[in-house]
Amino acid sequence: MKRRDVLKSAGLAGFAFLAPSAWTIAVAQDGSRILTLANPTGFPDLDPSTSFSNDGLVLANVYEGLTRYIPGSGDTPAKVEPVLAESWTTSEDGLTWTFTLRQGVKFHDGTDLTAAAVKGAIERTMKIGGGAAFIWGAVTGIEAPDPQTVVITLSSPQPLDMIAAAGFAAWIISPAAQAQDSAWFNAGNDGGTGPFRIDSYEPGQRVIASRFADHWAQAPDGGFDKVSFEVVEDSVLAQNMLEGGQADWTYGLPYDNLESLKANPDLTVVSNPSFETLFGLYNTKRAPLDKVKVRQALSLAFPYDDVISAGTAGLGSRAYGVLPQGIWGHDPDAPIPNTDLEAARALLAEEGVTSLDLTMTYATSDPLEQVAGELWKANLEQLGINLTLQPMAWEAQWEMAKADPAAAQDIFVMYWWPTYVTPYDYLVSLFRSEEAPNYNLGYYANPEVDALIDSGATLAGTDRAGAEAAFKAAQRKIVEEAAAVFILDKPNIHVTRADLQGYVDNPAYGHVVFADSLSRKG
């Protein structure tokens, strides 16, 4: 054999050494069934007390809260479902909540779920005080009179069953894990009760979890044994992986690709309303936006349907005020404006406004906000209004808005989604008057609206119908006074492999897959 031939065969042998049978796997060598989720972001914080980001995808499968929110659809009303708590009662004044825990629940470390563990878990979260810990802000005391009973007392009436269902800061952690710090959790350890437990965490790459054999609920037939949460930031790569069967689920693919994805028989495109709503807050402290009619005119000039079709491929839906559908307090009959340039012109003339320069700030690299701004700008030009679009990093946009209303933007475009499912979260954050602005970045201040929001909040723990009426009334007022332009409710679009069964979106938890209920066809 000549030297060249030796080299050649060595090269070929090298390739054979490298080429495995296949790089796609749905079933591991030992026969276990694997679910692969391609998540477009990393998992920055796996500490269930402080996590307040995209880690929810992992944590919601590993940890459980006392309750879970199930959104309403059609004629079925929204409800709060028991998880670790089997039942609960509230005192007449709404200040004392008693939860009865489910029997026979084990933590992943083998210890039993007890009232003391629940008390310790919530107290750990409150003590660290990071992330979404503020949801427990009204809690004044937690008692564990017996191993199955947790009594929580509040300083003001709150819908604690819904707070306990939050997707952040409400996870119950085992006593052993409560003693650990953030580094322990972020090294790939967990202390949950959920249907899956974390096997390993490779930062920036993946989390592997496997089914917890002693979970209190029975696993579905053909359910997955392992879940691989893959970090795939590149949407092209995510799409390739899904098309090639290397991933079962992803989101965040460009709207433009959805048609071709829908045509692929191997894939299913799941589109649902989300709890995420997009709006622009008018700077109500600055002339002439302090005049209701001017704000109404701007809202009348907004191209709602065009933005839904151009920005979300027609999948978004009109926003009826700030509360999206599926959240209690949503008002399908709110008097929202429809695009009408003539009516807008008339209102501006009434206020004597003929020309105007406005600045709109929005998040850099958010294509939907940009499209909304550009189409609005085109309409406003016809009314003699020049809209300057100012993309900014969120931190900078927020800093500027908080500093001095007089020097700030005219229109602040942002999204809102609830930390736990309550109208209060949207209304109090965005429209209740604030001395120093935090999220009320339109600086809207209306004593009547404040009173309605507060009365809704007081009633929320005891009289949900009364609370809903108060929140609706507050929202009507906000819509009538055009405190903001309510752009659209964002769609939740997830792409899955077609053979995935049992997939249901729960917008209360954002982009979370409850892997427990899934299985693969065939």
Add this chain to the structure above:
Amino acid sequence: MGLGRYLLRRLALSALVVLGVTFLVFVAAQVVPSDPAALYAGPRPTAAQIEKARAELHLDAPLPERFASFAVAMASGDFGVSYKSRRPIAQDLRAYLPATLELAAVSTLLALIIGIPAGAMSAARRGSWFDRAGGFGAIAAVAMPTFFLAMLLQAIFAQSLGLLPLSGRLSREIAISAPLETVTGFTLIDAVLAGRFDVLRDAAAHLILPALTLAAYPAGIAMRLTRSAMIEILGRRHILAVRALGLSPARILFGHALPNAICPALTILGLSFAYALTGAVLVEIIFAWPGLGRYVSEAVLSKDFPVIAAATFVVTLCYVAMNLVLDLVQALLDPRVALQ
């Protein structure tokens, strides 16, 4: 001046560079408008949470005091916690830095073993088909946008031929059924230490496409630089002399000419190695490589200064170390360097 003194001088200069960078990072953190407390308090903090964070971070302490604690933290290798995730930065760096170093080292090695011999051969056979093809290849490698090359390689080797994995650092198969124990964080080394040749094979396969993508640019440059330096050297009289002595063409080329012509190419490769530590963001994203570039770019976007500072510090150290090694190699190859 001997090699020892030369080395000492370089070391002293390096220490100055590291100190200067640390100071600059701290100054930059003060100048750029941002509110660390708001970042630390979480994605959607209440005003009360922000105030609590400000107290926890001692942000109201006087500037010299804060620089002192910052410098101590950097020097001790305890980089504190990320404002954004509150994770210990040292823990994150232990995860991300080896992935990046591994990729940068392999890609630099590839660039070295492709670029320099190819450049030398081109010079030796000036005007031949090899020279022309090499010249074209080098320009294509330098001119092609990284993301395009990455996707091209993925389309050919992963998607249509199925020879190599599309992305990632290790297969899920391995992570799921028999995870590799982390010792050094370098997958190749850990695999050998654990005696896991299945993992070694898998890690090597995952490395090829991203490393090739990253190697293209420096390989092209190194090739052109080596070629032009070699052409000049090959025309010198001492080459004519050794040729007259009857040495084989290969020995003349690689034993006598190349050591004299290699310095510019080595410098470029050293710089591109250092650049790859944080500059490989695109490659890292496209190949879902869990590296430092992605980690740092996220921190930059959210102005997470402790992370930026720690990464800058570590990268500066790598940069300085790399330069030191290069200087040494050059001084060994060409004693005149140490004398300057």
